[in-house]
Amino acid sequence: AQKVTQAQTEISVVEKEDVTLDCVYETRDTTYYLFWYKQPPSGELVFLIRRNSFDEQNEISGRYSWNFQKSTSSFNFTITASQVVDSAVYFCALKGERGANNLFFGTGTRLTVIP
Amino acid sequence: EAGVAQSPRYKIIEKRQSVAFWCNPISGHATLYWYQQILGQGPKLLIQFQNNGVVDDSQLPKDRFSAERLKGVDSTLKIQPAKLEDSAVYLCASSLAVGAYNEQFFGPGTRLTVL
Numbered sequence: 001a002q003k004v005t006q007a008q009t010e011i012s013v014v015e016k017e018d019v020t021l022d023c024v025y026e027t028r029d030t031t032y033y034l035f036w037y038k039q040p041p042s043g044e045l046v047f048l049i050r051r052n053s054f055d056e057q058n059e060i061s062g063r064y065s066w067n068f069q070k071s072t073s074s075f076n077f078t079i080t081a082s083q084v085v086d087s088a089v090y091f092c093a094l095k096g097e098r099g100a101n102n103l104f105f106g107t108g109t110r111l112t113v114i115p
Numbered sequence: 116e117a118g119v120a121q122s123p124r125y126k127i128i129e130k131r132q133s134v135a136f137w138c139n140p141i142s143g144h145a146t147l148y149w150y151q152q153i154l155g156q157g158p159k160l161l162i163q164f165q166n167n168g169v170v171d172d173s174q175l176p177k178d179r180f181s182a183e184r185l186k187g188v189d190s191t192l193k194i195q196p197a198k199l200e201d202s203a204v205y206l207c208a209s210s211l212a213v214g215a216y217n218e219q220f221f222g223p224g225t226r227l228t229v230l
Contacts, residue, residue, distance in 0.1 A: 004157075033216060043204060044118075045158070045221035052216070091157050102148065102171060103219065105157025 002027050004094050006106035013082050014114050021077045021109045023092030029053075034068065034075045035093040035103065045091070051075065082113045117141065119222035121207050127228045133195040136225045140188070140209030146170075148219060149182055149192050150206040158206055164190065165212075194227075202229045 003026040013019045025034065036048040049059065051068050059066045063080045079086055089110045093103040120139040128134050140147050146165050150158035161180065163170040166187040175182070179198070184190040194201055204224040210217040 037221075043224045043226070045206065045208075047218055047220070050216070050218060093157070102160040102163055103158075105159070107155070107157050 002029075002094050002096055002104040004092050004104055004106035006092055006109050008109045009107070010110045010112070012112045012114060015084060016081050018078060018080050019082055019111065021079075021090050021092075021111065023075045023077065023106060025073050025075065025092070025094045027094060027096055029096040031096075033095045035095070036066070036075075036077050037091045037093060037105075039089040039091060039108070041088070048077075048090075079111075082111075084113050084115050087111060087113045119207055119209055119220055121205075121222040121225055123225055124223060125226050125228075127230065128197055129230050130199055131196040133193065134197055134227060135191050135193045136205050136207075136227075138190045138192070138207030138222060140190075140207070141220055143211070144209035144220075145187075145212050146210045146217070147184055147190050148208040148210075149190070150208065152204040152206055152224070154203070161192070197227075197229045199229050202227055 005024045008022055032053045034051045038046045038048055049066055056068050056070060065078045067076045089108045091108045092106045095103050119141055122137050126134055148163050149161045151161050152158040161175045162172040162182045164184045167184050180194055182192045204226050206221055206224045208219040208221045210219045
């Protein structure tokens with residue numbers, strides 16, 4: 001069974017602080033993909049990143065970075081020098097290679113960046 | 116490139132009424148998904164189409180929900196009759212093809228309130 005846990009329901013930070021959003025996943029598949037999506041108040045889910053299970057290299061994209069650790073089944077997301085525009089709900093999602101190719105989402109973390 | 120279009124954006128109905136949502140995916144995308152997102156939760160897949168065929172509808176409450184994609188392009192999702200617990204945002208997404216590596220692009224969603 002596929003499962004994604006985002007234990008942090010809500011986080012508030014002051015602008016320019018760094019913040020890390022946690023994601024822990026469960027799957028029996030050996031090949032799988034992990035995703036992060038951003039959902040701003042407008043409601044549309046915006047794709048941020050995709051990682052496959054064989055690539056454990058950390059990735060940095062501007063102020064965003066992702067730390068994938070198979071040993072702890074975690075795929076954490078860090079925003080450096082947060083900005084007000086980062087305020088949104090962030091979802092971690094998992095897609096297995098076998099069976100239905102649908103995304104299993106976590107419950108999301110609501111990030112509020114205070115100016 | 117135009118994104119995934121959905122209409123209406125908002126709908127308020129009374130329980131036991133019927134409602135229909137429309138989705139137009141990104142041009143050329145063969146795979147179309149309908150998700151239900153209840154407040155405070157992550158999106159949950161209802162049904163997945165590949166062209167005009169159903170790939171996965173295991174989570175669709177078939178006694179009241181139906182969906183079609185007759186010409187393999189746009190799609191409609193219908194609820195008949197609606198229940199209070201159907202209040203949610205209904206998200207449509209599309210991807211180039213079925214496959215775990217294919218990124219899904221999401222529309223803005225339709226927010227349904229059942230009174």
